[in-house]
Amino acid sequence: MIRVGLTGLGYWGPNLARNFDDLADLRWLCDLSPEQRERYARRFPAARLTGDFDELLADPELDAVVVATPVVTHFELAKRALLAGKHVFVEKPPAVAGAEADELVSLAEERDLVLLPGHLLLYHPGVRKLKEIVDSGALGEVLYLYGNRQNLGQIRKDENALWSLGVHDLSVILHVIGDEPSHVWARGESFLNPGVEDVVFCYLRFPSGAIAHMHLSWLDPHKMRKMTVVGRERMAVFDDMELERKLTVYEKAPEQPAETYGEWRTRTGDIHSPKIPNDEPLRLEVQHFLSLVEGAGDRFEGARAGATVVRTLEALQESLVKEEKALAPGEA
Ligand SMILES: NC(=O)c1ccc[n+]([C@@H]2O[C@H](COP(=O)([O-])OP(=O)(O)OC[C@H]3O[C@@H](n4cnc5c(N)ncnc54)[C@H](O)[C@@H]3O)[C@@H](O)[C@H]2O)c1
Numbered sequence: 001m002i003r004v005g006l007t008g009l010g011y012w013g014p015n016l017a018r019n020f021d022d023l024a025d026l027r028w029l030c031d032l033s034p035e036q037r038e039r040y041a042r043r044f045p046a047a048r049l050t051g052d053f054d055e056l057l058a059d060p061e062l063d064a065v066v067v068a069t070p071v072v073t074h075f076e077l078a079k080r081a082l083l084a085g086k087h088v089f090v091e092k093p094p095a096v097a098g099a100e101a102d103e104l105v106s107l108a109e110e111r112d113l114v115l116l117p118g119h120l121l122l123y124h125p126g127v128r129k130l131k132e133i134v135d136s137g138a139l140g141e142v143l144y145l146y147g148n149r150q151n152l153g154q155i156r157k158d159e160n161a162l163w164s165l166g167v168h169d170l171s172v173i174l175h176v177i178g179d180e181p182s183h184v185w186a187r188g189e190s191f192l193n194p195g196v197e198d199v200v201f202c203y204l205r206f207p208s209g210a211i212a213h214m215h216l217s218w219l220d221p222h223k224m225r226k227m228t229v230v231g232r233e234r235m236a237v238f239d240d241m242e243l244e245r246k247l248t249v250y251e252k253a254p255e256q257p258a259e260t261y262g263e264w265r266t267r268t269g270d271i272h273s274p275k276i277p278n279d280e281p282l283r284l285e286v287q288h289f290l291s292l293v294e295g296a297g298d299r300f301e302g303a304r305a306g307a308t309v310v311r312t313l314e315a316l317q318e319s320l321v322k323e324e325k326a327l328a329p330g331e332a
Contacts, residue, residue, distance in 0.1 A: 001025040002293050005056040005086075007077060008068035009036040012091065016068050016118075017044060019286040024064075028056040053077060057084040064114070064293055067091060071159065075100040078115070082107045087114040089289045093167050094303075098311035105303045114292040114299045117306030119171040123281040123288065126246035127172055129274055130229065130238045133249065134176050139231025140253070145173060146213040147227045150220035160197040161216040162186060162316055170316075171309050172227055172238075173204065173212045180308050182207050186320040191219060202316055246276045 004020045005028030006013060013031075020026045021044055029047045031037050037049045050056060056065065057080060065081035067074055067090040075095040081088045082104065094117040095101040108115035121127050134142060147169030156164050174180070181204040188197030202214040225240035235250045251269030256262055292299045 003063045006066040013068035087293045091118045094306045098314045101307035101310035115303035116289045123284040125277045140233030144211045145229040148224040150217045151223040162200045165216040184315045186316040187323045245273045
């Protein structure tokens with residue numbers, strides 16, 4: 001059984017701990033806060049507790065480290081774990097700068113260690129099905145796609161809507177397109193906390209000519225968790241707010257029938273909703289990490305994809321700042 005140590009027992013870490021405890025040997029739990037350690041001591045009695053990350057790294061029997069601490073600490077903790085020779089599962093995003101994410105990938109490759117950033121949505125059975133449908137060619141050439149991630153709250157002070165919400169949709173957009181954008185643009189506003197954009201609109205263009213958009217906001221009347229993909233032949237919508245119809249494929253497209261002599265018409269047909277298994281994405285993610293550690297699959301694919309997400313977020317952030325300065329030069 002793979003021996004795992006987990007650091008970060010805040011809101012999210014215990015969910016990871018539950019799955020690693022079920023599927024592997026959860027040996028260590030680490031958190032700077034004694035209250036958090038105490039809180040989970042009884043729930044995971046077989047795990048040793050520490051506030052010192054180095055103690056966990058020094059365990060020669062430990063195979064893998066799970067990092068579920070705040071985003072700004074990811075790079076440093078993941079790097080130390082890789083340098084200590086441990087496989088690493090790190091919550092998303094793996095770093096806050098592209099160069100740091102690339103450094104983690106290089107370290108993992110040099111040492112032949114798994115580095116998996118926790119892009120949970122990629123394990124959602126609905127997103128997996130969407131990718132399968134796009135790759136099968138059923139939608140035809142993908143022209144554009146867009147994500148809606150809106151709600152009222154949770155209002156953050158430490159991260160803007162781009163980094164907090166955009167990381168999810170961006171991982172899906174890059175996964176579906178299977179390429180890095182050649183051009184990005186972002187615009188947003190900080191209505192509540194100065195310097196922390198609550199609403200962000202993003203535009204991305206890919207070498208294929210496909211484009212993508214993201215509407216990210218925690219100041220919105222609608223709770224939306226949606227990704228729409230428009231292909232030349234069909235269109236598909238993944239809607240995580242739907243209980244049963246998570247994915248819908250629309251037989252809708254423009255066409256130029258011979259009898260219209262080059263004029264565009266629209267074609268509408270059946271609306272189809274494939275069955276999506278009810279599997280817990282987090283469990284699938286943890287299973288994937290453990291299988292990579294055991295030697296199955298490409299151990300660096302997820303790490304490279306995670307680094308692309310960070311590089312793209314960084315480029316979008318640069319655009320956001322540039323646009324803000326251009327609009328308010330006196331205040332810059
Ligand atoms: N995949 C998802 O859907 C999802 C959802 C929520 C959060 N997350 C990610 O999980 C991570 C944690 O988020 P959270 O909401 O649980 O944060 P949190 O603030 O609730 O918890 C973080 C915990 O880490 C501890 N900590 C901080 N620095 C530490 C260090 N250097 N060593 C050990 N412990 C340390 C804190 O004491 C705290 O208990 C973030 O990266 C976040 O992006 C992912």
